[in-house]
Amino acid sequence: METRILDGRALAQKVNQRIKATIESKGLSPGLAVILVGEDPASCIYVQKKEECCESVGIRSFFHRLPATTTQKELLNLVERLNHDPLVDGILVQLPLPEGLDATELLDAIDPAKDVDGFHPITMGRLVEGREDISPCTPKGVMRILDEYQIPLEGKEVVIVGASNIVGKPLAMMMVNRMATVTLCHIKTKDISVHTKRAEILCSATGVPHLIKRELVMPGAVVIDIGISRWKGRTVGDADTEGLMGVASAITPVPGGVGPMTVAMLMENTLILHALRHGIELDW
Numbered sequence: 141m142e143t144r145i146l147d148g149r150a151l152a153q154k155v156n157q158r159i160k161a162t163i164e165s166k167g168l169s170p171g172l173a174v175i176l177v178g179e180d181p182a183s184c185i186y187v188q189k190k191e192e193c194c195e196s197v198g199i200r201s202f203f204h205r206l207p208a209t210t211t212q213k214e215l216l217n218l219v220e221r222l223n224h225d226p227l228v229d230g231i232l233v234q235l236p237l238p239e240g241l242d243a244t245e246l247l248d249a250i251d252p253a254k255d256v257d258g259f260h261p262i263t264m265g266r267l268v269e270g271r272e273d274i275s276p277c278t279p280k281g282v283m284r285i286l287d288e289y290q291i292p293l294e295g296k297e298v299v300i301v302g303a304s305n306i307v308g309k310p311l312a313m314m315m316v317n318r319m320a321t322v323t324l325c326h327i328k329t330k331d332i333s334v335h336t337k338r339a340e341i342l343c344s345a346t347g348v349p350h351l352i353k354r355e356l357v358m359p360g361a362v363v364i365d366i367g368i369s370r371w372k373g374r375t376v377g378d379a380d381t382e383g384l385m386g387v388a389s390a391i392t393p394v395p396g397g398v399g400p401m402t403v404a405m406l407m408e409n410t411l412i413l414h415a416l417r418h419g420i421e422l423d424w
């Protein structure tokens with residue numbers, strides 16, 4: 141069987157071009173505020189990518205790079221200021237935060253109308269109800285890839301490995317909203333292979349390199365690899381991509397799959413929030 145590569149990078153370019161064209165043609169000025177605390181190397185790279193992408197599509201970015209010694213109170217004050225800043229449509233707190241800081245309290249403090257990452261409990265609650273005007277960027281990027289490649293979800297057996305609040309849980313909900321039958325696995329799942337082997341669509345977001353091996357995958361399955369880790373000096377996902385060639389019918393590469401789509405969805409969410417705040421029709 142030929143394994144199709146689901147090119148997230150190409151799709152992200154397409155999405156970003158549409159965002160840029162919309163901003164230009166309608167004369168919009170969306171703004172994104174990003175808060176980075178400390179110097180976690182991966183976070184610094186992600187924030188830089190977001191900054192570059194903002195610039196390339198015409199989103200004004202307000203980057204707040206703060207030392208690891210920043211207090212919770214200072215961060216809460218900053219979020220409060222950004223909540224009231226008319227130039228800011230979306231507020232993103234880059235996770236993880238340094239030890240001692242309370243991410244939940246900070247995310248809860250973001251005005252839901254500026255919740256560009258979709259992590260606020262109100263946004264999550266809306267997602268559970270099937271209202272997905274704003275949804276978390278990574279799962280949203282996964283859904284967009286599946287749509288682009290016309291991979292149907294209705295009635296499909298979907299297995300997701302990894303059940304975090306930012307990826308696995310919202311992705312499960314979005315799959316249910318599309319009428320898939322969903323199994324959500326995590327570190328305490330007794331034997332993930334029992335589940336993964338019957339998945340028609342298998343998504344993995346654990347950060348464990350090579351967790352998804354050939355023998356865990358049903359022939360013909362679509363594999364969505366969300367994990368990102370460093371392994372032997374390379375950036376790899378959760379899937380043993382080489383081992384899955386000829387077994388999976390399609391797979392997202394790492395890098396070049398879900399990662400670029402996450403950034404593109406961040407740009408899209410910023411534009412949507414801008415449009416919602418100003419009552420602008422995006423006619424998409």
Ligand code: NAD
Nearest residue numbers: 278302303304307326327345346347366367368398399402
């Ligand atoms: P997390 O640590 O919050 O959650 C990991 C999840 O995986 C947990 O539910 C845990 O129970 C589960 N897990 C860990 N080891 C497992 C195992 N051996 N078997 C079964 N389940 C296991 O991480 P996260 O923030 O959700 O990120 C997960 C991965 O996705 C990371 O590699 C991260 O870098 C990547 N990620 C990628 C993007 C992207 O844009 N592609 C975005 C966010 C996160």
